[in-house]
Amino acid sequence: MGGSVRIETAKTAGFCFGVDRAVKMVEEQLALGKKVVTFGELINNRQVVDRFAAQGVRAVETAEELPEEGTVVIRSHGVAPAVYQELRARGLETVDATCPFVAKIHRLVASQPPEGKILLAGDPNHPEVQGIVGHASAPVLVFQRADELEQICTNCKFSDKFPVILAAQTTFNRKEWQKCEEIIKKVCTGLPIFDTICSATTMRQEEAETLSRRCSLMVVAGGRHSSNTQKLLEICSAHTRAVLVEEAGELRGVDMAGVDKVGITAGASTPACIIKEVQKTMSEILNNQNQEELSFEELLDQSFKSTYTGEKVKGIVTGIAPNEISVDIGTKHAGYLPVSEFTDDPSANIAEMVKKGDELELMVVRVNDVEGTVMLSKKRLDAIAGFEKVMNAVDTGEILEGTVVDVVKGGVLALTNGVKVFIPASQATMSRGQDLNTLLKQKAQFKILEVNRQRRRAVGSIRAVISEQRKVLEEQFWSEVEVGKRYTGTVKSLTSYGAFVDLGGVDGMIHISELSWQRIKHPSQVVKEGDVVEVYVKDIDPEKKKISLGYKKTEDNPWVILQNTYQVGDVASVKVVSMTTFGAFAQLIPGVDGLIHVSQIANERIGKPSDVLSVGEEVRVKITEIDFENKRVSLSIRALLEEEGTEEAAADSEE
Numbered sequence: 001m002g003g004s005v006r007i008e009t010a011k012t013a014g015f016c017f018g019v020d021r022a023v024k025m026v027e028e029q030l031a032l033g034k035k036v037v038t039f040g041e042l043i044n045n046r047q048v049v050d051r052f053a054a055q056g057v058r059a060v061e062t063a064e065e066l067p068e069e070g071t072v073v074i075r076s077h078g079v080a081p082a083v084y085q086e087l088r089a090r091g092l093e094t095v096d097a098t099c100p101f102v103a104k105i106h107r108l109v110a111s112q113p114p115e116g117k118i119l120l121a122g123d124p125n126h127p128e129v130q131g132i133v134g135h136a137s138a139p140v141l142v143f144q145r146a147d148e149l150e151q152i153c154t155n156c157k158f159s160d161k162f163p164v165i166l167a168a169q170t171t172f173n174r175k176e177w178q179k180c181e182e183i184i185k186k187v188c189t190g191l192p193i194f195d196t197i198c199s200a201t202t203m204r205q206e207e208a209e210t211l212s213r214r215c216s217l218m219v220v221a222g223g224r225h226s227s228n229t230q231k232l233l234e235i236c237s238a239h240t241r242a243v244l245v246e247e248a249g250e251l252r253g254v255d256m257a258g259v260d261k262v263g264i265t266a267g268a269s270t271p272a273c274i275i276k277e278v279q280k281t282m283s284e285i286l287n288n289q290n291q292e293e294l295s296f297e298e299l300l301d302q303s304f305k306s307t308y309t310g311e312k313v314k315g316i317v318t319g320i321a322p323n324e325i326s327v328d329i330g331t332k333h334a335g336y337l338p339v340s341e342f343t344d345d346p347s348a349n350i351a352e353m354v355k356k357g358d359e360l361e362l363m364v365v366r367v368n369d370v371e372g373t374v375m376l377s378k379k380r381l382d383a384i385a386g387f388e389k390v391m392n393a394v395d396t397g398e399i400l401e402g403t404v405v406d407v408v409k410g411g412v413l414a415l416t417n418g419v420k421v422f423i424p425a426s427q428a429t430m431s432r433g434q435d436l437n438t439l440l441k442q443k444a445q446f447k448i449l450e451v452n453r454q455r456r457r458a459v460g461s462i463r464a465v466i467s468e469q470r471k472v473l474e475e476q477f478w479s480e481v482e483v484g485k486r487y488t489g490t491v492k493s494l495t496s497y498g499a500f501v502d503l504g505g506v507d508g509m510i511h512i513s514e515l516s517w518q519r520i521k522h523p524s525q526v527v528k529e530g531d532v533v534e535v536y537v538k539d540i541d542p543e544k545k546k547i548s549l550g551y552k553k554t555e556d557n558p559w560v561i562l563q564n565t566y567q568v569g570d571v572a573s574v575k576v577v578s579m580t581t582f583g584a585f586a587q588l589i590p591g592v593d594g595l596i597h598v599s600q601i602a603n604e605r606i607g608k609p610s611d612v613l614s615v616g617e618e619v620r621v622k623i624t625e626i627d628f629e630n631k632r633v634s635l636s637i638r639a640l641l642e643e644e645g646t647e648e649a650a651a652d653s654e655e
Contacts, residue, residue, distance in 0.1 A: 005256075005286045007279065009264040010211055011321035012204040013221070014275050016268035018099025019043050020340040022076035023271075025097045030055055034093075035070035039083060040127055042075050042097065044226035045269040046246060071095060077127040078102045080134020093409070100346040101170050101198045102128055108167060108194060109136040116162050117141060119149065121180055122169030126227050129169050146179035153187040164191055170198040171228035171268070173235070174205050200268065201228055203322040208232045208265045209239065215263035218242040219251065221278045222267030229267030236265070248274070248281035256285060272338075276371060311364040312381060317356050325354060327362065333374040337362065341377035344415075379418060386417025390458050393448040399465055400446055404439040412436055414444055419458065421446065427461035473505025481506075481547070483537050491531040499523045501535060501549060508547035510535060515551050517558050518591045526551075558591025559628060565589065568623055574635065576617045584609040586621065586635060594633035596621060603641050 015023070022042055029036045036057045041049050049059065060066055063086045071093045074083070078098040087094045098106075109118055109132055116138040122129040124142040133140045141156070143149045158164050166184050168177055177197060184191055212218045218236040222229030223246060236242035240263075243254055262282055266275050315335055319326035325342060327335035337360070339350055354360070363381040367374050393400055402416030404423075411424040423446060428436055439462075446460040489501035489508070498511045510533075515526040527533060539548040566572060566588070574586035574594065583597040596619075601612050613619065622643075625634035 005260055005262065007262045007264065007282055007286070008211060008215065009275065009279060010204070010207045010266070011319070011326075012200065012207050012323055013264065013266035014268075014270055014272050014323065015338070015340070016099075016198065016200040016204075016323060017340060017346050018076050018101060018198075019269050020338070021346070022073075022097035022099070023048060024340070025095055026052060026057060026073055029071050029073065029095060030057070035067070036073060037067055037070055038073045038075055039066075039079055039087075040075040040077065042073065043269040044223040044229070044267070045271065045274075046223055047274060048269070048271055066090060066092065073097050075127065076102070078106060078131035078135075079127075080131055082134065098131075099170065099198075101196070102131070105132050105167060105170070105196050106135040108165075108196070109138075109140070112136065112138045112165060113163055114138050117156070117158070117164045119143070119152065119164065119166045119184070120168065121149070121166075121172045121177060123227055126169065128171070128227070132169070146176055146183055149180050150183050150187075153183065158188055158191075164188065165194060166191060167194040167196045169227065170196060171201050171231060172197050173231045174202050175235075198268075200322050201231075204228070204265070204268065205231060205235055208263075209235050211263040211265065212236040212239040212242065215240055215261045217254075217256070217259045217261075218263045218265065219254075219278060219282065220244045220265055220267070221248075221274055222246070222270040226267045226269050229269070232265055232267060236263075245278065248277040251278065251281050251285060254285075262286075272375070276368065276373070280371060309364050309367055313362055313364060313376070315360050315362055315376065317354055317358045317360065320351055320354065320356065322350070325350065327360065327376055329362070329374065329376070331374075333367070333372055335362075335374050335376050337376045337378065341365070341375075341379050344379070383418035386419050387456065389417050390419045390421065390448060391451050391453055394451045394458075397447065400448065400460070402444060402446070404442055404444055407436045407440055412439055414446060414460065414462075416446075419456075421448070421458045421460040423460045423462055427459075427463045430463060430466055470505045477503065477506045478542070478545075481537060481540060483540060486534065486536045488532060488534055491527050491529050491533060493529060494523045494527070496522065499527050501533060503535075503547075506545075506547065508535065508537070508549040510549045510551045514538070514549070517552055517556055558589055559631060562589055562592050562626070562633075563628065566623055566626070568626055570623050571640065572621060572623065573618055574621050576613050576615050576619065579609050579613070579615060581608060584613050586619070588623075588633060588635070592631075592633060594621070594623070594635040596635045596637060600624075600634075600636035600638045603638060 026036060026038070026042060038057060038059045040061060041059045042052065063083070066072065069092070072087055072095070074094065074096045076097050076099045112118055114137050118136055118138050118140045120129065120132060120140050120142045122142055123144060129142060133142070141152050143152060166180070174197060181193060184193065212235065218240055220229060220233045220236060220242060222244065224244065229244065233242055233244045245251055264275070264278055264282070313329045315327035315329040317325055318328050323339050325337040325339070327337050329335045342350070343353070360378060361381060362376040362378055365375045365377045365380065390400065400416045402414040402421065404412050405415045405420070406413040411422055412428050413420045414423055425436060426432065428439060444462050445465045446462045447464045449459045449461050451458045487503045489503040492500045492502045492507060498509050499515065500507050500509050512520065512523055515523055520526060533551065535549040535551050537547060538550040572588060574588055576584050576586045577593060578585045583595050584601065585593045585595055588594045598606065598609055601609055606612055619637055620640060621635040621637055622639040623633065624636045624639060
């Protein structure tokens with residue numbers, strides 16, 4: 001195109017997952033008719049920010065600028081915890097569009113001990129870095145270059161007593177980061193290094209460097225205040241002439257003399273429409289330099305068949321890049337499937353999910369006959385089929401399965417078949433007091449209670465499914481239960497008098513006296529909520545639907561242990577545990593105390609047991625009686641003393 005000059009666009013150019021996610025979040029809120037404010041500019045792209053501003057979306061930089069009502073969207077770069085606190089204090093509805101990879105760094109720095117230090121590679125004036133610093137629990141030392149890190153290491157004496165870690169802004173220059181790693185490994189051996197540069201950033205930078213080596217001009221499209229766009233310009237400029245443009249019109253002033261190949265790349269915040277416009281404008285500039293050839297648009301018009309938006313097509317995967325999949329749909333259009341239109345999972349490994357040669361059923365989202373491209377979507381096609389399935393489930397009573405993706409005011413949102421179903425708090429759990437956050441990211445089964453096709457909304461119930469399942473289990477349980485039968489159950493709740501155990505559809509109770517052979521004050525001394533326990537049925541009341549459970553094991557019965565350990569006449573060491581006027585009680589084994597009668601404490605007559613013994617004292621005794629039926633044991637110190645006296649007398653007579 002344009003004579004002998006060729007144009008090559010980087011496959012990784014354009015929106016990264018986090019930016020695309022943030023933009024869609026705002027679009028969703030606008031579609032719901034919400035009044036939207038973003039805390040900070042949503043992304044570093046003037047066109048996107050201006051487009052949203054035209055739709056009434058206002059960006060604020062301070063808490064003082066926040067409205068009294070409306071929905072506040074947290075920018076993709078993230079914010080400090082103080083901002084969240086302010087939003088909660090004001091009672092404003094909040095949508096967190098923080099990039100998941102940035103949020104991961106927030107959790108990392110927040111988990112560090114306060115006495116340590118955090119070395120952070122990044123721009124101290126960038127909102128992402130400022131947000132990270134706000135989440136840090138330890139002091140943060142920010143640096144932009146490897147030589148700055150070296151100076152920090154020289155000036156700061158790091159001790160093994162104070163933990164130090166190294167991390168980076170998600171858009172930090174990969175080559176500069178490698179230099180930083182080399183320095184830190186030499187200076188601080190064993191210091192934990194967390195490579196937090198976004199993988200999409202790494203791929204974009206590597207491709208930009210490769211492309212710039214074989215092009216005589218590189219065009220970097222993106223916001224001038226965008227960190228990752230500036231890094232791309234820096235990388236490209238090291239190998240060839242490079243220019244940064246925010247809008248395609250800026251290319252009109254670029255000197256094209258001596259240019260034989262143009263490379264185009266773009267920052268993570270640059271929308272596809274800007275990239276396409278840059279491609280189109282560049283081709284026009286080159287075509288104007290050579291009027292003898294057909295224009296770029298005419299060539300495309302002759303070469304490409306048309307398709308239409310909303311068409312269902314089958315395509316073959318021809319290429320896989322970090323942010324999009326190339327697809328052949330059987331026409332001469334260059335089909336591309338953005339990763340954001342393939343999956344909602346930011347951590348998904350696309351290379352494992354789809355391979356070259358795979359056939360996919362897709363929907364046409366946007367057709368550009370001029371440039372010969374067609375944007376495709378798998379999610380939207382799945383969503384149509386999923387939408388019908390969800391809408392029909394209210395009549396069929398079908399049980400759907402999904403994942404709880406968000407906890408919102410009044411309930412949770414579960415994603416199933418590409419459709420978000422609202423489940424009210426009263427229908428989300430069996431107990432009203434349960435924390436809804438325990439359901440987050442968990443699989444759940446639910447029924448659809450009501451739908452609104454026009455508003456594309458559905459209300460579901462997890463509780464209804466659990467109730468039905470428990471009813472079936474309950475009927476099965478009562479048909480099979482019998483005294484003595486053993487079950488494995490989960491401790492559901494504790495009271496002062498016992499523990500309630502879920503046996504699978506039916507609850508039974510272990511009385512406190514059945515929890516331990518020893519005397520306990522509260523069931524929590526033996527079990528806690530959530531414990532899985534082995535129990536047996538002691539008693540059944542079918543009319544009242546009550547079940548008494550046993551937990552103590554026969555082999556743990558201290559009287560059984562005593563029978564297997566001691567017999568009358570044995571000598572044992574015991575510990576005095578209490579006193580009475582008529583004697584002292586001493587522990588023979590845990591759970592069995594024996595009585596040393598006052599007459600059996602000494603050879604001579606004593607006034608009271610405490611004259612000779614004290615609680616906690618260990619003494620040797622002889623077992624004189626064991627009454628298993630009445631659970632009594634008699635012990636004697638005197639019997640031992642008399643035996644010892646007899647033995648001494650016998651020894652003396654022998655002498």
